[in-house]
Amino acid sequence: MKHPLNEHQQRAVETIEGRVLILAGAGSGKTRVLTHRIAHLINHLQVSPKAILGLTFTNKAAAEMCHRVSDLVPPSSAKQVTLSTFHSFCLSILRSDISRLGYTDKFTLYDEHDVKRLINYIARDFLEIDSEMPSMAKAVALIGHAKNRGDRPESISDPSSEWHQEFTRTLYRRLEEAMRAYNAVDFDRLLTLTVELFERYPDVLDRYQERYRYIMIDEYQDTNPIQYRLAELLSAKYGNLCVVGDDDQSIYGWRGADMRNILEFGCASTIKLEQNYRSTSTILDAANAVIGHNSRRHKKVLWSACGKGNPIEVFVAPTDMQEAEAVVARIAKLHENGLAWKDIAILYRSNALSRQFELALMKQVWKDGNRWIAGIPYRIFGGVEFYERKEVKDLFAYLRVIVNPLDQEALLRIINQPRRGIGESSLDALTAINRSQNLPLWSVIKDVCSQNGKINELIDLSRFNSKALKGLAEFVEIIETSAAQFVNGTMKKALIDLINRIDYKRAIKEEVKSQQMREFKEENVQEFVSALAEYENQHSAPTLIDFVTSLPLDADASFKITSGKQEENKVSLMTFHSAKGLEFPACFLVGVEDGIIPHDKSMQETGIEEERRLMYVAMTRAMQHLTMSMAVKRMRMGKEEYCKPSRFLTEIPADSLKSASWQAS
Numbered sequence: 033m034k035h036p037l038n039e040h041q042q043r044a045v046e047t048i049e050g051r052v053l054i055l056a057g058a059g060s061g062k063t064r065v066l067t068h069r070i071a072h073l074i075n076h077l078q079v080s081p082k083a084i085l086g087l088t089f090t091n092k093a094a095a096e097m098c099h100r101v102s103d104l105v106p107p108s109s110a111k112q113v114t115l116s117t118f119h120s121f122c123l124s125i126l127r128s129d130i131s132r133l134g135y136t137d138k139f140t141l142y143d144e145h146d147v148k149r150l151i152n153y154i155a156r157d158f159l160e161i162d163s164e165m166p167s168m169a170k171a172v173a174l175i176g177h178a179k180n181r182g183d184r185p186e187s188i189s190d191p192s193s194e195w196h197q198e199f200t201r202t203l204y205r206r207l208e209e210a211m212r213a214y215n216a217v218d219f220d221r222l223l224t225l226t227v228e229l230f231e232r233y234p235d236v237l238d239r240y241q242e243r244y245r246y247i248m249i250d251e252y253q254d255t256n257p258i259q260y261r262l263a264e265l266l267s268a269k270y271g272n273l274c275v276v277g278d279d280d281q282s283i284y285g286w287r288g289a290d291m292r293n294i295l296e297f298g299c300a301s302t303i304k305l306e307q308n309y310r311s312t313s314t315i316l317d318a319a320n321a322v323i324g325h326n327s328r329r330h331k332k333v334l335w336s337a338c339g340k341g342n343p344i345e346v347f348v349a350p351t352d353m354q355e356a357e358a359v360v361a362r363i364a365k366l367h368e369n370g371l372a373w374k375d376i377a378i379l380y381r382s383n384a385l386s387r388q389f390e391l392a393l394m395k396q397v398w399k400d401g402n403r404w405i406a407g408i409p410y411r412i413f414g415g416v417e418f419y420e421r422k423e424v425k426d427l428f429a430y431l432r433v434i435v436n437p438l439d440q441e442a443l444l445r446i447i448n449q450p451r452r453g454i455g456e457s458s459l460d461a462l463t464a465i466n467r468s469q470n471l472p473l474w475s476v477i478k479d480v481c482s483q484n485g486k487i488n489e490l491i492d493l494s495r496f497n498s499k500a501l502k503g504l505a506e507f508v509e510i511i512e513t514s515a516a517q518f519v520n521g522t523m524k525k526a527l528i529d530l531i532n533r534i535d536y537k538r539a540i541k542e543e544v545k546s547q548q549m550r551e552f553k554e555e556n557v558q559e560f561v562s563a564l565a566e567y568e569n570q571h572s573a574p575t576l577i578d579f580v581t582s583l584p585l586d587a588d589a590s591f592k593i594t595s596g597k598q599e600e601n602k603v604s605l606m607t608f609h610s611a612k613g614l615e616f617p618a619c620f621l622v623g624v625e626d627g628i629i630p631h632d633k634s635m636q637e638t639g640i641e642e643e644r645r646l647m648y649v650a651m652t653r654a655m656q657h658l659t660m661s662m663a664v665k666r667m668r669m670g671k672e673e674y675c676k677p678s679r680f681l682t683e684i685p686a687d688s689l690k691s692a693s694w695q696a697s
Contacts, residue, residue, distance in 0.1 A: 037068060044303045045069045048077065048246070051267075051299035052274040057334045058319075058652035059310030059615070062276050066248055067097055069274070070113060071104035073246055081105070081112035082243065085266070088117060088250035091585070093613070097250075114244070118259055119219055119585050122226040126217070127581075129229055129236050135215055140432050140439040141581045142211070142218040145420070148172055150441050154206045157467065158199075171200045178204065179220035180288030182227060182258040213472070215438040219584075223258045230265045241269040252277035252297070256288040279330055280323050283609060283646045285638040295328065308334045308652075310615050312341025315651065315658050318688040323648040325683050326641045334652075343690035345659040346681065350694070352385075352623075352666040356392035358694045359620050359661055363408065363603060364398040366618055366657065373409055377604040377616040379650050381629040385622060386412060386605050393603065413606035419583070423540065423553045424560050428583070430530060434515045435577045437474040440466075444473070450539030452503035458496050481505045510534060518576045524565040531557065608650040619654035625662045625675040647680045661694075 037045060041061060044054045045068045056062035066086065073079040088094050094115050102110040114121070127137055142150070151168055155161075174188050181187075185204035190197035211217065217225065230237040247267050249255070252275035255263070267273035275297060282291040308316055316334045323329070349355035363376050378389050393408045418424060426449055429442035437443070444463075448454040462480070466473045480496065481504050496504075510533055517526040531537070536557065544550045563583075568574045604616070608629070623629065629650075630643035651658065666675050681689075 037065075038307055040303055040305050040307070041065050041068075044305065045072050047274075047301050047303065048073065048272070050271055050301065051297070053294070053297045053299045053302045054274065054276040054305065055302065055330050055332060056276050056278055056305040057308060057332055058278065058281060058649070059308040060305035060334070061307075061309055062250070062305065063093075063096060063100065065305065066250060066276060067100040067104060069248065070097075070101050074105045074109050074113075079246060081109040082114075083245040084113045084248075085121075085244035085246070086113070086115040086248045086250070087121060087263075088115075089254055091117060091120070093117075093250060094120075117585065118262070119222050120582070122222040122262075123581060123585065125226050125229070125240070126222065129233070130217075130225065132233055132236070133225055133229060134212065135217070138215065138436050138577060139581075140214070140216045140436045140442065141222075141584050142216050142441065143584045144219070146216075146441050147207070147218050150210060151175070151203060151207060154210060155203060158202065158206065168203075170196070171203055174200050175204045175207065176220065177288060179224060180256045180258060182224050182261065210440075213438070213470075214440045215436055216441070220258075223262060227258055227261050227265065230262075237265060238269070240266060245270045246272045246274075248274045248276065250276050253279050253282040253291055253294045254284050254289045255293045257290055257293075260290070260293045279328075280326070280332075280645055281612065281649050283612065283642060283649055285642050286634070291328070295330070304330075304332050306332050306334055308336045309338070310655050311336055311652060312338050312656060314341045314343060314688050315654050318344055318658075318684045319648050319651040321685055321688070322644060322651065322680055322683045326644055328641060338655075341656060344684070344688055345690050345692050346624075347659075347661050347692045347694045348677070349661065349663050350665065352388050352663040353392070354694060355622065355661050355663040356388035357395075359389065359622060359659070360392040360396045360408065362659060363393075363618075363620070364396055367398060367408075371618060373601045373603045375617040376620075377606065377611065377614075377618070377653065378620045378622060379606060379608055379611050379653065380622050381608055381631055381646070382623075383607060385628070389605060389622065409600070409602040410605055411600065411602045413604065413610045418556070418559065421553075421556050423536070423556050427527070427531070427536070427557065427560050428580075430511075430514070430534075431527075431576060431580050433474075433511055434518060435580050437511065438472050440473045447477075447507055448503070450534055450536060450542075452506055453497075453499035454503045454507070455500065458500040458504075461496065477504055478508055481508055523568050523574060523576060523579070524561060527561055527564050531561070608646050611653045612649050615653055615655055617655045618657035619650070619659070621650050621658070621660045623662060623666070624660045624678045624681060625666070626678050627673075627675070629678050629680065644680060647678075 041064070044052075044065045048069075054062070054065065056065070070084055070086065073084060074081050086094075086097060088097065094117055097115045098110070098113075101113060101115065105113075116124075123141070126135075126139075130137060130139060148168070151172060152165055155168055155171070156165055170190075174190060178185070178188050185201040185208075188197060188201050188204060190200060211221070230240075244266060247263065249263055254277070263273060263275075275294070277294050279291055279294050282289060282294070285291065311319075313336050316336050320333055347358065349358050359378060363378075366376060367373060380386060380389075390410070390412070393410045395406070396408050397404055397406050398408060399405075419428065426446060429445040432439045432442035433446065444459070447459070462473060462476050465471065465476050481501070510530070514526060514530045514533070517529060537554065540550055540553050540557075544553060564579060567579050567583075571578070629647055630640055634643055660681070662677055663675055665672055667673075
């Protein structure tokens with residue numbers, strides 16, 4: 033935004049002392065307000081930049097704030113302001129003080145997939161199941177909910193089954209024991225351990241309270257109970273806590289966000305930012321009307337000086353495929369009239385709706401000058417992320433074990449990857465001793481290789497053939513040699529040598545028959561090397577432990593594998609949830625039908641009001657053109673169903689809508 037701060041933004045910037053709630057509607061310039069507030073503290077009130085802490089939820093948001101602050105204050109001051117995600121902030125605290133809680137500072141960070149695999153491993157052992165495991169989804173969800181609230185295992189409740197309740201409590205206890213034994217911490221525990229550290233050790237808390245005297249939290253409507261507790265502890269001494277958010281955009285109740293944090297924020301000052309700088313008045317009037325039907329909210333009405341704009345187009349197609357073709361035909365028309373592909377987005381409530389639109393985009397013929405071209409370029413958000421690809425996970429697991437040999441989850445992943453003759457029976461023998469003697473698996477492996485350690489008194493070495501023993505010895509040598517190389521040389525060279533040492537290229541060739549897929553996997557390996565090299569070049573004192581623990585925190589970026597494609601001229605396909613925080617000149621909201629939005633299952637879990645907020649978020653992504661579509665018949669779960677328009681459509685004023693034929697002219 034090039035305009036000066038408006039009256040309410042200026043008030044938000046200059047209201048410094050005490051507790052402040054800034055209710056920032058969609059597109060109202062909240063990031064600009066936050067960064068100008070920081071600049072006001074430094075430039076006009078002479079507050080030390082080291083005393084300022086800004087917390088948000090994504091690395092992208094934190095980086096954007098850093099960039100904007102650097103334009104407003106001297107570079108030396110900008111570097112001293114702490115602008116971070118909750119998880120990165122807690123990680124930095126635990127790196128210094130986690131030893132007080134019984135961990136070492138070399139702990140590994142587990143993502144949700146690591147935790148799920150570990151839960152399955154623990155449950156299999158606990159239930160003594162050799163066959164296919166039953167689903168642990170319900171237990172995982174209950175444990176995740178408890179961790180988000182900072183609750184202990186005994187707090188878990190499952191009214192539907194007393195047995196499952198006790199099973200989940202036991203599973204939670206054993207999970208925590210295993211994580212501690214592996215010197216590993218997951219994302220949720222980064223937060224709960226930091227709160228535990230502050231509550232158990234007042235001297236540690238006092239140190240951070242003294243440093244951070246002015247605290248600001250972005251997207252406060254998305255905070256969970258443990259994040260709320262963290263903010264209250266940090267701000268308790270000086271009381272200067274400013275939170276910014278919009279309860280109307282609270283759409284993450286399903287993953288633990290507690291909207292009461294923003295609805296019930298006790299404060300001396302409340303400031304509303306209601307001027308939207310993104311959308312036309314027609315779009316905002318429609319969005320205001322929809323969200324106005326919610327009862328649990330701070331009342332605010334967005335308005336815009338961007339002009340009235342066009343009515344919102346609504347059409348009904350006979351089938352889901354015809355809906356997709358009609359949407360894509362309209363996209364081609366917008367492009368023909370001068371709109372870039374990257375300025376257009378197709379938004380849907382569920383990823384399951386994307387397939388028909390992909391097919392339609394691939395088939396659509398459009399004119400580029402004097403040429404006719406088949407296929408509109410597009411990109412999908414929410415596919416397999418770079419760091420979830422097998423080859424990348426394998427190499428990342430090697431680095432995790434090099435940093436922290438106690439990391440059993442990573443160790444089990446790579447001990448026979450690539451294959452080195454260590455079969456299931458050998459692994460069973462190793463893990464049996466690991467469990468029965470409560471010894472780290474790495475120690476068991478090293479003792480077996482030495483053939484003269486204490487472990488050999490407890491294990492039948494005849495269970496290991498010569499190939500398995502050789503493979504174990506090779507594995508230990510690889511880890512120890514690589515660990516020394518990462519300390520004594522450049523990390524990029526150490527990683528390249530590790531890849532060559534395990535002959536990973538040969539492993540890919542043996543595993544994948546398709547030449548195209550083989551090349552794709554090899555490119556991913558090279559991208560991972562580039563990611564490490566990029567980290568190494570950007571840090572004055574790079575360390576492998578820092579790379580390994582900070583990389584999973586970067587959930588909203590995938591290094592060069594996607595960052596280079598962010599500016600590509602392609603139509604964007606994404607869910608309503610993924611679209612939050614983004615904006616496009618033209619948006620197509622598709623599948624606007626009861627059962628999809630509001631979603632049947634989600635209404636049971638989080639209620640109609642969260643579904644309405646999700647609809648509001650999707651509508652306010654559009655800047656100039658907003659189109660909503662639905663189908664009379666749609667294939668869902670393999671069955672053809674007749675559909676009804678979403679009830680949210682009836683909440684939009686008639687003069688904001690324009691009914692259109694599904695066949696675009």
